[in-house]
Amino acid sequence: MSEQDVTEVTVTVNGTEIEAQSGEMLIAAADRAGVHIPRFCYHERMSSVGMCRMCLVDVDTGRGPMLQPSCMVPVSEGMIVDTESDDTKRAQEGILEFLLVNHPLDCPVCDKGGECPLQDQTLAYGPGESRFIEEKRHYEKPIPISDLVHLDRERCILCDRCTRFADEIAGDPLIQFTERGNSTQVLTFPDEPFSSYFSGNTVQICPVGALTAAPYRFKARPWDLEENESTCTTCSMGCRISVQSSRNELVRYLGVDVESVNHGWLCDKGRFNFEAVNSDERLTSPFVRDPDNQRQLLGTDWGSALASSAEAIRRAGPQKVGIIGGSRLTNEDAYAWSKFARSVIGTDNVDAQLGDGLPAELVLGLPPATIADACEADTVLVIGPDLKEELAILHLRLRGAATKGRTQVVQIGAATTGSDSYAQRSIRCQTGEAAKTLSELLSSDDPLAKQLSDGSVVVILGRSSVAESVDPAVATAAVIQAELPHATFLVAVRRGNVRGALDMGLAPGFLPGRTRISNPSASLTEKWKQIPEKSGLGTSEMLQAAAAGQIETLILLGADPLSDFPDRNLAADAIQKTKTVIxxxxxxxxxVAQADIVLPATAYGEQSGTTTNIEGRISRVAQKITSPGSTRDDWMIATELAWRLGGDLELTSKEDIWREIEQVAPSHAGITLERVQSSEMFEGILVQQSSIDLALPVPKDTPVADGYGLRLISGRKLWDAATTTEQSPSLRHLAESPSIKVHPNDLQRLGIPSGTEVRVISTRATENLTVTADDNVQRGTAILPFNQPGVGANRFIDATAVINDIRIETL
Incomplete structure (x- = not known):
């Protein structure tokens, strides 16, 4: 329904007139008016089905009162509703008595006990006793329907919430009703588990504890939990969550419904990776390399570790120090390190990205769009990663908008993705040639060209493969800027707070507030006193310089180049040849295992601050537990090092840091500490649009394929060998075994059977891998996911190449 079709109507509820929107369901209008109608099956983010009948109320539309399910009745002018009539109360008692006929008395051992709608509504609306004396139905319980979710069919009240979510929202209809009548039950299909990236949401919305999460089962009772609202930093979406702890241990994350971002949904990685924070493998004290045994790290105290770090920085000098990482940090931590690098060390060799993102010019300078803009645009043009794998909740938001007809998704890329199922058009192109394909489309008489030219367009732009350089994405941005000047962008950078780290100046050539190093604000110059005159090196250039002996001290801020940088060979060479790695x-x-000095930092949930999501929306990160051992916040480490180097950052707390950010960062002007600490942060605060002049670098041309090799495509999967995944017992086994996928015709041409072990050869490495035939792979390409257990794709990638080719041979 369009905005112009929405009209206000007056409805009388329990004798009080309320305003409602024509067409909305009565239960939603009552909610907004503060009148609670009990329900089990109704959920505001899903379609109404009227399954449970708990929301029956007396409705009089002029022909006398009649019991009707309020989740299925649209409001109309003059409607009179009574939610407390005798008929309504009798109906509620009857519904609850029927629901309890087969529901077991599991409350003492059920994870839902204490926060169970069935418990609460039975107490509030149910009969005082049950008349049912027959045998209840029994099933095997519980049964694991996936690695993360357990099903107890005896508890199920057939509300249809889990099945609707899986079908309507997630697009994974893997859980359904089976049987009929009294035998009706929820089940998965035979030999097909509930393998959805979003399965944890069904646990959260289940009203009775029929679905429980394996990582939380029997861990705590709701009344034992302490909670704070926070922001998930697993990826850059910035989903709002409730962080819950018990006895100084994180035990559960729940999604919080925020209109601007996640609508209450979470991906399973973001929901369950809290286990990593509790891991016994956490670093809790500093270490230094044993001078007598270079293979061993020795425990030490903070004073000695910081003194050694300061001496290594001083000895190297400004131009021979590099700082890599920072997307794990809060905005305040990132600012402190940005200030430390420029004003104390005197270097601009800083980069929050690990060579797998996009140039800071694109991230900060392209005309911005919000997630809501994308969901309401005439067309969303996706040229980048598989959103389902890398930005899973953005995938859900776009899927919901597309399936409801609010937007049309057009995808251009070299590989199939999770967006194909709801895209209006999926256009296949050769690896690295999205810009050429788009330019040809826009100059053709294809109706899609007119649709893009005439309507509103939001572009989701990113790296479709880390085996490509940034050049194809830069070329695509240039085409869009030239031919679709009205388009706005959501730049698909995936790391948790990479957008915030770039905003705080952790990028070569940029200062806090999205300003160039050549044009600092007067307030920043006054606060910092010293700013390098020339732009420094990005991650790839720093590693190349380190490998050439031109970087003597390398500081890794929560960065693991050996696993996360696209070119492992370059990263290994750089770390080996750097005199001091901190x-x-x-x-x-x-x-870290190769570092000379190791400093333990606090983790998520152990510190407060702010983070910035993919659209530039600032939200709060809350501290819920105390950190183990002697770990310290990252900003504290920066201030300590500054002091030991003779400097003073003049930063004493996170609040103090934010006040300075508001003063010196033009894009953050007016975002005061009072606003950051107010209820306004529930939806988050959008940062102002950048005022920098966008000067796109000239991209290199994509080389022609040699005809013998295969173009390597390497994107990320949700389940991978990332540190938080590996340190979460419930998640570490979910990543796929490494396998390279090739089109069957290519395998036939090479005479290689599917499923066999082959030799994979690139300019960087030769390794043995299993090859699998896949019709969804484009001919002439090979797909090897990045950062999977075993042989990683970064062994084959040359970070200096525009495109990487491989060859496969029989053993």
Missing amino acids: AIDNFATSS
């Missing part, structure tokens, strides 16, 4: 992290990652 790693500030939560876990002993591959790169």
Whole structure:
């Protein structure tokens, strides 16, 4: 229904007139008016089905009162509703008595006990006793329907919430009703588990505890939990969550319904990776490399570790120090490190991205769009990663908008993605040639060209493969800027707070507030006193310089180049040839194990602050538990190092840091500490549009394929070998075994049977992998997911190449 079709109507509820929108369901109008109508099956984010009948109320539309389900009745002018009539109360008692006929008395052992709508509504609206004396139905219980979700069919009241979510919202209809009558039950299909990236949402919305989450089962009771609202930083979506703890241990995340971002939904990775924070593998004290045994790290105290770090920085000098990482940090931490790098060390060699993102010019300078803009645009043009794998909740939001006809999704790429199922058009192109394909489309007489030219367009732009350089994405941005000047962008950077880290100046050539290093604000110059005159090096350039012996001290801010940088060979060479590597992290990652000094940092849930999501929306991150051992916040480490180097950042708290950000960062002017601490942060605060002049770098041309090799495509999967996944016992086994996928015709041409082990050869490495035939793979390409267990794709990638080719041979 369009805005012009919406009219206000007056409805009388329990003797009080309320205003409602024509067409909305009575139960929704009552909710907005503060009148609670009990319900089980109704959910405001899904279609109404009227399954449970708990929301029956007396409705009089002029022909006398009649019991009707308020979740199925649209409001109309003059409607009179009584939610407390005798008929309504009798209906509620009867419905609850029927629901309890087969429901077991599991409350003492049910995870839902204490926060169960069935418990609460039985007490509030149910009969005082049950007349049912026959045998209840029994099923095997519980049964694991996936690695993360358990099903207890005896408790199920057939509300249809889980099945509707799986079908309508997630697009994974893997759980359905089976049987009929009294035997009706919810089940998965035979030999097909509930393998959805969003299965945890069904647990949260289940009103009775029929679905429970394996990581939370029997961990705590609701009355034992303490909670704070916070923001998920697993990816850059910035989903609002409730962080819950018990006895100083994180035990559960729940989605919070925020209109601007996640609508209450979470992906399973973001929901369940809290286990990593509780891991026994956490770094809790500093370490330094044993001078007598270079293979061993020795525990030390903070004073000695910081002194050694400061001496390594001083000895190297400004131009030979590099700082990589920062997307794990809060905005306040990132600002402190940005200030430390420029005003104390005197270097601009800083980069929050690990060579798998996009140039800061694109992220900060392209005309911005919001998630809501994308969901309401005439067309959403997706040229980048598989959103279902890398930005899962953005995938849900776009899917919902597309299936409801609010927008049309057009996708251009070299590989199939999760968006194909709801896209108006999926256009296949050769690897690295999205810009050429789009330009040809816009100059053709295809109706889609007119649709893009005449209507509103939001572009979701990113790296479709880390085996490509940034050049294809830059070329695509240039085409869109030239031929679709009205288009706005959601730049698909995936790391948690990478947008915020770039806003705070953790990018070469940029200062806090989305300003160039050549044009600092007067207030920033006054606060910082010293700012480098020239732009520094990005991550790839720093690693190349380190490999050439031109970087002597490398600081890793929660970064693991050996696992996350696209070119492992370059990262390994750089770390080996750097005199001092200082790693500030939560876990002993591959790169931390090679570091000379290790400083333990606080993790998510152990510190407060703010983060910035993909659209530039600032929201709060809450501290819920105390950190283990002697771990410290990242900003504290920066201030300590500054002091030991003879500087003073003049930062004493997170609140103090935010006040300075508001003063010196033009894009954050007016976002005061009072606003950040107010209820306005529930929806988040959008940062002002950048005022920088966008000067896109000239992209390199995509080389022609040699005819013998295969173009490598390497995107990320939701389940991978990431540190938080590996440190979460419930998640670490979900990543696929490494396998390279090739079109059957290519395998036939090469004489290689599917499922066999082959030799994979690139300019960087030769490794053995299993090859699998897949009709969805474009001919002439090979797909190997990034950062999977075993042989990683980054062994084959040359970060200096525009496109990476591989060859496969029989053993």
